[in-house]
Each structure stands twice: as C-alpha cells, then as structure tokens.
Amino acid sequence: MSQKKIENVSRREFLVKTMSVGAGLTLGVYLPGCSREEDTRPEAGPGKAGGEVVAESEFEPNAFIRINSDNSVTVIIKHLEMGQGTHTGLATLVAEELDAAWSQIRVEAAPANPILYNNLFWGPMQGTGGSTAMANSFEQMRKAGAAARHMLVAAAAKKWDVAADEIVVRDGVIHHQASNKQARFAEMAELAAQQPIPQDVFLKDPQDFRLIGQHAPRKDSANKVNGTAIFTQDIKLPGMLTALVSHTPRFGARVKSFDASKVKAVKGVSDVIEIPGGVAVLAKDYWSAKKGRDALRIDWDNSNAFKQGSDELLAKYKTLADKPGSVARSDGDTKNAFQSAKQTIQAAFEFPFLAHAAMEPMNCVVQLNPDGCELWYGAQTNTMDQIAVAKLLGLKPEQVKINMLYAGGSFGRRANPASDYVLEAVSIAKAINGVAPVKLVWTREDDMQAGYYRPMYYHQLKAALNDDGYPVAWQHRIVGQSILAGTAFESMLVKDGVDQTSVEGASNIPYAIPNLQVELHSPVLPVPVQWWRSVGSSHTAFAVETFIDELAVAAGRDPLEFRRALLKGHPRHLGVMELAAAKAGWGSPMATGRGRGIAVHESFNSYVAQVVEVTLHDNKSFSVDRVVIAVDCGIAVNPDVIRAQMEGGMGYGLAAALSSKITLIDGGVAQSNFHDYTVLRIDQMPAVEVHIVKSEQPPSGVGEPATPVIAPAVANALYQASGQRLYALPLQLSA
Amino acid sequence: MIQLTVNGTQHKLDVEPDTPLLWAIRDTLGLTGTKYGCGMSLCGSCTVHVDGVAMRSCALPVSALNGKSITTIEGLNSRTARAVQSAWEKLDVVQCGYCQSGQIMSAIGLLEQNKSPSDEDIDGAMNGNICRCNTYVRIRAAIKEAVRSLV
Numbered sequence: 001m002s003q004k005k006i007e008n009v010s011r012r013e014f015l016v017k018t019m020s021v022g023a024g025l026t027l028g029v030y031l032p033g034c035s036r037e038e039d040t041r042p043e044a045g046p047g048k049a050g051g052e053v054v055a056e057s058e059f060e061p062n063a064f065i066r067i068n069s070d071n072s073v074t075v076i077i078k079h080l081e082m083g084q085g086t087h088t089g090l091a092t093l094v095a096e097e098l099d100a101a102w103s104q105i106r107v108e109a110a111p112a113n114p115i116l117y118n119n120l121f122w123g124p125m126q127g128t129g130g131s132t133a134m135a136n137s138f139e140q141m142r143k144a145g146a147a148a149r150h151m152l153v154a155a156a157a158k159k160w161d162v163a164a165d166e167i168v169v170r171d172g173v174i175h176h177q178a179s180n181k182q183a184r185f186a187e188m189a190e191l192a193a194q195q196p197i198p199q200d201v202f203l204k205d206p207q208d209f210r211l212i213g214q215h216a217p218r219k220d221s222a223n224k225v226n227g228t229a230i231f232t233q234d235i236k237l238p239g240m241l242t243a244l245v246s247h248t249p250r251f252g253a254r255v256k257s258f259d260a261s262k263v264k265a266v267k268g269v270s271d272v273i274e275i276p277g278g279v280a281v282l283a284k285d286y287w288s289a290k291k292g293r294d295a296l297r298i299d300w301d302n303s304n305a306f307k308q309g310s311d312e313l314l315a316k317y318k319t320l321a322d323k324p325g326s327v328a329r330s331d332g333d334t335k336n337a338f339q340s341a342k343q344t345i346q347a348a349f350e351f352p353f354l355a356h357a358a359m360e361p362m363n364c365v366v367q368l369n370p371d372g373c374e375l376w377y378g379a380q381t382n383t384m385d386q387i388a389v390a391k392l393l394g395l396k397p398e399q400v401k402i403n404m405l406y407a408g409g410s411f412g413r414r415a416n417p418a419s420d421y422v423l424e425a426v427s428i429a430k431a432i433n434g435v436a437p438v439k440l441v442w443t444r445e446d447d448m449q450a451g452y453y454r455p456m457y458y459h460q461l462k463a464a465l466n467d468d469g470y471p472v473a474w475q476h477r478i479v480g481q482s483i484l485a486g487t488a489f490e491s492m493l494v495k496d497g498v499d500q501t502s503v504e505g506a507s508n509i510p511y512a513i514p515n516l517q518v519e520l521h522s523p524v525l526p527v528p529v530q531w532w533r534s535v536g537s538s539h540t541a542f543a544v545e546t547f548i549d550e551l552a553v554a555a556g557r558d559p560l561e562f563r564r565a566l567l568k569g570h571p572r573h574l575g576v577m578e579l580a581a582a583k584a585g586w587g588s589p590m591a592t593g594r595g596r597g598i599a600v601h602e603s604f605n606s607y608v609a610q611v612v613e614v615t616l617h618d619n620k621s622f623s624v625d626r627v628v629i630a631v632d633c634g635i636a637v638n639p640d641v642i643r644a645q646m647e648g649g650m651g652y653g654l655a656a657a658l659s660s661k662i663t664l665i666d667g668g669v670a671q672s673n674f675h676d677y678t679v680l681r682i683d684q685m686p687a688v689e690v691h692i693v694k695s696e697q698p699p700s701g702v703g704e705p706a707t708p709v710i711a712p713a714v715a716n717a718l719y720q721a722s723g724q725r726l727y728a729l730p731l732q733l734s735a
Numbered sequence: 736m737i738q739l740t741v742n743g744t745q746h747k748l749d750v751e752p753d754t755p756l757l758w759a760i761r762d763t764l765g766l767t768g769t770k771y772g773c774g775m776s777l778c779g780s781c782t783v784h785v786d787g788v789a790m791r792s793c794a795l796p797v798s799a800l801n802g803k804s805i806t807t808i809e810g811l812n813s814r815t816a817r818a819v820q821s822a823w824e825k826l827d828v829v830q831c832g833y834c835q836s837g838q839i840m841s842a843i844g845l846l847e848q849n850k851s852p853s854d855e856d857i858d859g860a861m862n863g864n865i866c867r868c869n870t871y872v873r874i875r876a877a878i879k880e881a882v883r884s885l886v
Binding site: 220221443444647681 | 773777833
C-alpha cells in the first residue's frame with residue numbers, strides 16, 4: 001500500500017529537497033516538505049472505511065494536503081475526531097484557502113508525529129483537548145491550503161504562459177479568462193509539484209471567505225450513518241485475540257493470587273495472565289473472553305487499598321475548607337473587607353465524582369512487530385501515548401506507530417496522562433510475547449469502575465455586600481484532587497500549589513469585585529482522576545453562577561441586571577448574555593410552577609450564556625423545557641458544527657445537573673452501568689436554540705464551553721420556580 | 736448450530752448457544768456496524784431488527800433466535816430506511832457516531848410501525864437509545880424530516 005502511494009520516488013525526493021529549503025524560512029509553522037517518510041496510514045480508519053479505493057497522490061505540497069490523480073484532495077487531520085467535528089472544521093480551512101470544491105475534499109487521520117502534527121498550543125506534542133483544535137490550526141491549515149493553491153496557480157501560469165495574477169481558482173477549477181483555459185487540480189498536480197515553495201502566502205481577507213461561515217456538511221456523516229465508520233471496537237487483524245481484564249475492585253489493591261482453572265475450561269480462551277492492576281483473559285472473541293473472565297477467581301491484597309467512601313471524603317473536605325488554602329488569586333484586602341462588612345452571605349457547594357461514560361468504552365488494539373509496535377485506537381494524546389508505549393517496550397517513540405481512529409466519544413477520557421488503557425493493552429501484548437495482535441476491550445462496567453473520574457469537589461463561597469447589595473469582597477475556597485499532579489502537565493500548569501485546572505472559572509471570574517480571594521486545597525488520594533469535558537469549569541461555573549444569582553436575589557435585583565452591572569469591561573460576556581436574554585424573552589412573565597434562569601461563563605476563550613426554562617411537576621420533579629444558548633467563539637468557521645456542539649455540550653452538562661454521579665463506598669465504585677449511572681435520554685432533552693455572535697476574533701473552541709453553563713442556569717431557574725436554592729449536583733429538590 | 740438469516744443471507748452459526756446476537760453478528764459474521772455499549776440492553780447501541788422489530792442484540796442469546804430473520808445497519812434497503820438515513824445525513828445528526836447505527840435502527844423500527852409519530856411517540860420510541868454526544872435535538876428533527884419525505 002505504501003509503495004503504491006509513494007510511486008514516483010525520484011519526484012518525491014526532489015520535492016523533499018526543494019521544499020525543505022523554503023520551509024524553515026517562511027512556512028515553518030507547518031513544515032512543508034517534511035512529508036512523511038514512511039506511510040503510517042491505517043488500513044482501516046476514518047476516511048478509509050467501507051473499502052474505499054484510495055487514489056494515487058499526485059502532489060503533496062506539505063504534510064497536510066495530497067492532491068490525488070482522481071482530482072480529490074485529501075486533507076490530513078492532526079486532531080482526533082471524537083464527534084466534535086474537527087475533521088470537518090480543519091478540512092474547511094484548507095478548502096477555503098485552496099479554493100477547492102467541498103465535494104472534492106476527503107479527510108484522513110494523521111499518523112503520530114509530534115513535529116509535523118504538533119498541537120501548536122502544547123507542543124512539540126500531538127494531541128487533542130482543551131478545545132484547542134480549531135484555535136491552534138486556524139492559521140496553520142489555511143497557510144497549508146494557500147501554499148498548495150499558490151503552487152497550482154504557478155504551474156498553470158507556466159503551462160499556459162500567462163501571468164499568475166490573472167488566474168482565478170474557484171470550486172476546484174483553475175481558470176484563466178483571457179485565454180479561456182481551465183484545468184482541474186489533478187491536471188496541474190505534477191507540474192505544481194515542481195514549483196518552488198512560496199516564500200510567503202497571502203491569506204484571504206475574511207470578507208472573501210466562501211466556505212468559512214457557511215454550511216459545509218460534515219465529512220463523517222455518510223459512513224457514520226451507514227455503519228461503515230471504523231472505530232477501535234471494529235478492528236480485526238488476522239489471528240487477533242480479544243482481551244478482557246479483571247481490574248482491582250478497590251483503588252490501590254493488588255492481585256494476591258488467582259485461580260484460572262475454570263477459565264481455561266471456557267471454549268475459546270487462550271491465556272490468563274497477570275498484568276499491573278489486574279488479570280487479563282485472552283480469547284478468540286469477546287464472548288469467550290467475557291465468559292472466561294466471569295469464571296476467574298482472584299484473591300486481592302487490600303493492604304494498601306483505598307477504603308474510604310464519598311461520605312468520608314466530603315466530611316474531610318468540609319474540614320479542609322475551613323482552613324486557608326494555596327492562593328490562586330488575591331486582589332485587594334479581602335480579610336479587611338469582610339471585617340468591616342455590614343452584610344455577608346455564604347454558601348457551600350458539593351460536586352460528586354463523575355465518569356465520562358463515552359458510548360464506546362475504552363479499548364485499544366496492539367500488534368507487536370520485530371521492528372516496533374503498531375496501535376489502532378482513538379488516540380487523543382498521541383505523543384504522550386507514543387512515548388509511554390516506547391518506554392514500556394524499550395523502543396524509540398518513532399517505532400510506535402499509531403493509527404488514529406474515530407473515537408466513540410471521549411469527553412476527555414481518551415486523553416489519559418498516564419496512557420492507562422493504552423499501556424494496559426500493550427502490557428497484555430507484551431505478556432504473550434507479541435505472538436498475536438491483541439484487542440483490549442473494556443466492558444461498560446470496566447469503563448465505569450476502573451477509574452479516571454472528574455474529581456469530587458467541595459466549594460465554600462463568601463461575599464461581603466455594600467449598601468446596594470453588590471459584592472465588595474469575595475472569598476472562594478475549593479477542595480478537590482489535583483488532576484495534573486504527577487502528570488507531564490504538572491510543571492506547566494501547577495504553580496505555587498495551585499493546579500490551574502482546579503480553579504479555572506473561579507480564579508478568573510469576570511465580575512468586578514475589588515477584594516477577591518480564591519484558594520485551593522488539593523488533597524492527595526489514590527482515586528484516579530482526570531479532566532472531564534470543560535474541566536475546572538464543570539464545577540466552578542456552578543458555584544460562581546448560582547452564588548451570583550443568590551446575591552442578586554438578596555439585593556432585590558434582577559439576575560440579568562445584577563450581572564450586567566458587574567460585567568462592565570467584559571464585552572464578550574455581556575454580548576452573549578444580552579443575546580441569550582433577548583432571544584429567550586427575558587423578563588416576560590412565567591406561569592406559576594415555571595421558572596427562568598440564566599448563567600454566563602467563559603471557558604477556553606469561548607463565551608457562552610444560557611437561559612433556561614423549567615417546569616415543576618410535583619413536589620420534587622421538574623423538567624427542563626427550553627434552553628436558549630448564545631455563543632461567542634470568534635469567527636464561526638462551521639456554524640452548524642458550532643450549533644451541534646452547543647446542543648450536545650449543553651446536554652452533556654445537563655446529564656450531570658440532573659442525575660449522573662459516581663459514589664465511592666468502602667474504596668469501590670458503587671455504580672456499574674447505565675441503570676445506576678444515569679445519563680440524559682431523549683425525553684429529557686429540552687428544546688434548544690443556538691445563537692452565534694458575529695465576531696472577527698480568531699476562532700476559539702466549541703467542544704467544551706456549553707457544558708458548564710447549563711447546571712447553574714437550571715439551578716437558577718429552579719430557584720425562580722420553587723424558591724429552593726440548590727447547592728449540590730446532581731440537583732435535587734426537597735419535598 | 737444456530738440457523739439465522741442475516742441481511743437476507745442464511746447462516747449456520749457454530750457458536751455457543753448463550754452467545755448474544757450482538758457478538759455473533761460482530762465477531763462471527765464480521766458485521767461491525769452494530770455496536771457494543773452496555774451489554775445490558777440499557778443503551779441501544781446494539782439495536783437490530785429481529786423479524787422487522789427493533790430489538791437490543793447485546794443480551795439476546797442466539798439460542799432464542801433459531802430461524803429468525805435479522806437486519807443490521809449493513810442490510811438496510813427499505814424505503815423507510817433510506818428516508819431515515821438520508822434525513823440523518825441531511826441534518827448532520829452524527830457527532831462521534833458510535834450510537835448512531837442503533838439510533839437509526841430504532842428510528843426505522845418506529846416509522847415502520849407508526850407513519851406519523853407525535854413528539855411523545857418519538858421520545859418514547861427513542862428513549863432506549865443513549866447518545867452521550869446528546870444529538871437528541873437532531874434525532875427528533877431527522878425523524879420528522881424522514882416522515883415528511885415518506886408522505
């Protein structure tokens with residue numbers, strides 16, 4: 001396959017040499033010319049599913065674009081497609097500057113390469129997260145497209161013997177009006193490949209955008225609608241074994257001994273092996289492995305196991321919150337302001353552990369080869385995984401090939417800083433000496449119970465008010481495990497004992513309060529924790545936005561007007577808030593038993609406001625009927641993808657607002673599947689309207705920012721409807 | 736041996752009788768469009784049609800299905816199916832896509848029984864299918880779009 005694609009070696013060598021010259025000088029941002037030396041593209045993967053015939057590449061101007069002999073254009077996407085639409089978004093950027101027709105654009109997932117496919121906000125490190133995909137790629141991918149276009153135009157100018165600036169490219173057609181000559185990209189590809197790399201490229205003026213800001217249908221719709229999209233779960237290699245793992249029922253426990261006698265009697269089982277953290281059963285298929293694992297008896301050594309529960313942790317966290325913590329932000333003189341205040345209000349907030357519960361439970365396919373290792377999975381922290389796997393196997397990172405497949409959701413989970421499920425798969429393959437490829441499959445129960453949760457948090461908030469009821473002092477203490485401690489991100493994002501991901505959304509509140517103190521306690525526990533869609537904002541937004549609402553009510557002011565007064569100098573917060581309020585009909589009367597609430601929050605440089613309407617149905621139950629969302633995410637590259645992320649991101653947060661909760665009891669996880677870890681179902685989904693603020697700012701992310709806003713908006717609406725102020729998630733009215 | 740007709744083709748499956756239909760479809764027949772999500776008929780990712788009725792395949796042993804006719808996402812070709820899949824594409828319903836085979840099988844199952852479902856009918860029929868990307872707003876809209884196109 002690789003030979004077929006890299007057919008013309010002499011031309012390719014020529015390209016690599018000539019392009020390298022210009023690369024470092026002008027276009028180093030995307031390193032054209034450093035085309036992949038070896039072809040690491042997966043046999044089956046995004047854009048390849050369904051037996052699609054891959055056309056020969058005629059022109060590879062850089063690491064992101066191939067113009068093929070069938071006139072299709074393949075855009076290589078460095079980020080993981082997990083539903084957020086990055087395949088569509090990044091391809092839009094290339095197509096815009098290339099002036100390609102959207103229909104001729106194909107997408108393909110990039111191989112692991114920290115230099116070529118660097119996340120420019122992190123690197124050199126390839127990875128997807130923090131809603132950075134569009135933001136870090138916006139200029140890079142447009143430049144890639146513009147450079148390719150420049151070379152195609154130069155080729156046409158040469159061939160037709162006309163001036164390059166008389167040539168127009170539109171919808172994939174290169175056209176010279178005066179001579180009435182036109183050509184498709186493929187026809188110019190060979191000559192284009194011989195043109196020098198442009199010293200600089202001009203990017204379009206935003207007013208000339210033809211695709212950006214318009215509707216470009218998703219590139220992954222068709223194969224996800226007809227069942228041909230290939231996920232990790234769907235990979236099948238010759239001789240492959242399926243592995244299920246019995247994990248420690250308590251965090252920190254170890255295997256003392258195990259009895260595999262009944263396991264080996266199960267038809268289809270081939271191996272039972274101990275690995276770090278459990279025992280793996282390998283079999284010819286899933287069901288045999290599952291039956292084998294069910295027959296496994298393990299005696300656990302609990303001497304170092306964690307044996308506490310959520311209740312004990314909460315009691316401990318409450319005690320901690322009474323003491324000063326590490327200072328995340330300190331403005332003015334908060335202590336003095338509280339001492340001289342006539343009126344103070346305080347509140348405390350509780351947040352449970354949460355599972356990500358992506359529809360595709362964690363899984364990974366591994367094949368060990370004489371010269372390295374090859375992986376197939378929804379890779380999200382590609383470079384970190386590559387390094388971790390190399391270390392485990394005694395290889396160089398470049399000997400670890402990663403085929404980045406579609407992920408069946410992630411919400412942060414697949415970006416595990418410890419590469420947990422990836423290393424588990426590799427450990428199993430290593431334990432059987434690589435005699436067969438291994439597909440590690442987690443059951444839903446494994447996915448729910450084997451760890452990595454949004455940490456449990458406890459917040460204490462206190463405000464001192466002036467005579468008008470506005471806050472003059474604000475003290476916010478947060479207690480909860482650090483996500484980043486012990487990870488590769490610690491040195492970057494943990495400063496003076498403050499994990500930025502624990503306090504984001506609280507330490508940077510936009511409200512004008514002269515005396516402001518935000519503090520953090522980060523207790524160390526053996527419960528594995530990880531970022532969960534919107535990370536710190538998943539809890540800080542609730543505490544801040546419901547407390548502000550409470551202050552507004554205490555001041556006898558309208559919550560919208562109260563926020564407006566405190567948000568002077570924050571036009572983007574104000575912009576989304578006013579838009580959502582206007583579209584929702586803020587201020588219009590609500591029937592008895594109904595309530596309307598608002599919340600506004602910035603995360604990942606995107607601003608989201610939501611106005612929610614709720615209805616009480618009896619003493620304790622309620623429904624969320626309508627959500628009006630306004631978002632300012634800079635230039636709206638794909639408005640429909642933005643709308644989809646607002647709808648879905650809000651829904652993801654609504655599940656946690658209404659019912660999702662992981663509870664620890666005696667060191668174990670009480671929930672196991674969707675019957676007791678309940679998530680949003682269609683009958684709980686409100687009607688949703690999304691309004692996008694027109695902006696000329698560079699685009700920022702949309703995958704996460706809608707998630708944290710819904711819970712406070714619902715709680716604030718519930719207060720209006722019921723008079724009950726709720727301080728814990730999931731939200732529960734008392735009778 | 737279990738005898739099943741899958742997407743119009745007869746198969747004699749040499750699998751353990753307690754094997755859930757899902758794994759016979761995926762691992763034995765190699766049809767991977769039907770997904771595993773929970774193993775307890777809670778999430779609907781594994782939805783297929785058994786004799787034309789949408790059912791969860793993850794906890795349905797093949798021994799109970801001898802002689803039955805199964806349709807998976809790969810075997811769809813009815814007018815209703817085409818309408819539903821076209822509506823799903825037209826409205827760009829999918830995000831991660833993992834649950835969508837199951838969603839589509841349930842939606843077709845609904846429309847085969849009820850040509851003009853109310854909002855409550857839609858929510859009722861689709862309530863067993865979880866989408867963690869929360870594409871529900873578009874699922875509702877796509878079902879209505881399919882209904883319109885079938886008139």
